[in-house]
Amino acid sequence: MEEKKSGSLSSEKREDLWAILLALAVLIFSIMAPDVVHDIFKKYLFIV
């Protein structure tokens, strides 16, 4: 367990904020280029 220092984030809060940022990044990329995002994760990452 990570102790929370004053002014810094606990490890759990940091994980949560990173999760939101990652999901936001996926949303932004999906708005900009939905077909590219879809094809990367549904086609190109499968090599067999």
Add this chain to the structure above:
Amino acid sequence: MSFFNSMIAPDWKKFIPGLLLCAVFAFVVMNIHHLLATYHKADAASIKIPKIEKKIADLKSARGAPGEIASLEHQLHKYQKALKKVNGKVGQRWKWATFLYETCQFKYVAMLLIGGIIIRNTIGIPKVFLPGIGIARPLIKPGIIILGVHYVWSDVVKVGGTGLILTAFFIFGTALTVMYICRKKGVSDGLGGIMGAGTGVCGVSAIIATAPVVRARPLEMAYAIGTILLFGTLMLFVMPYLGQWLHVSQPQFGAWAAIAILNTAQLIAAAEWYGDEARNTAVLINAARIMLIPFIVMYTVWFYGLKDVNKESTGVWNTIKNKFPVFILGFFALVLLNSLHISALGGPKAAGTPFWAMNAVYKWFFALGFAGIGLSISIDDMKKSGGLAFLIGSGAATAKMILGLIAVMIIGSELLKVTGGH
């Protein structure tokens, strides 16, 4: 600036090797899953194509309903496409794929978990990978947020409301029972408190959240976490098969798992293993139940009558602020966007739209998280569970599982089914 600095762990470099290992493991397993799924679909198509063709011919000769013919032709086209993917012919069989994928339910979740446990406990994992493996588990969280595109607010009110009442009843009931029996049997307040909170809600997170409040010692934390992980791991592998054997419907399984499996990652793994509908229900009920973590901390404070612990840990607002799982706000933000039916965002099944693209991503986050879970399950750590508190905790968790099954059977599927607005 200090906020941005605190977003990055000072020793972030130590996480890289483990994260890369999880990424490689997830990549290999997802490709095996894809291969099995492709050949299983082709195997099913090989059997069904002649039957559908005959049905279409019969309907056409009897001048059947055009709608029914069109629907069968659509199905036929899908099966032909599945067969074409493996360059197969009608009559050709891939029974091995159907056996592994359908009969044994050998999907990516099972492969990552079982494979991870085998790797960890046989060939072992060098220490350099361990911090990164630990940090891979929370990567399930962005996956959960993205799954928000599958829900609308009516689902949240219907399924989330039912689930919240159900889980609140079981959470506080289990926590109270465990804490009461532990106190009666002379188990220390530290161990009884974290075991009660842990078996009541969200396992490890609740133990970590309540430990400073009841002043649990590190060894007591190891006992409680060991018990929760051991029970959760057992349930993760037993419940999907038990559910199939008892003919539990997918939404009912999702709710049952959300009551019985304490750890978020293990819950999502079991529900995803059981099927998409089970996962949708489980994710929504989990979103409702993890919001109860701050309240279980306050409940523990109340139960043990703790007055002299430091104010930061016990103040109502501080407890809610510190223990509230912030990421769940991202999930609800996406549910809100999906509920507004904004045409520019589309939906998870509307090809070419942003939400359709996002829907392709979440399984990869889950795969990374499940790789982290599998590779971090150490049998040696589980041996740390034991003693009277283990018996009480496991007994209460088993009782919760059985009573939870009865409850979801009484409630039925309809109230627990996620519609996604359809």
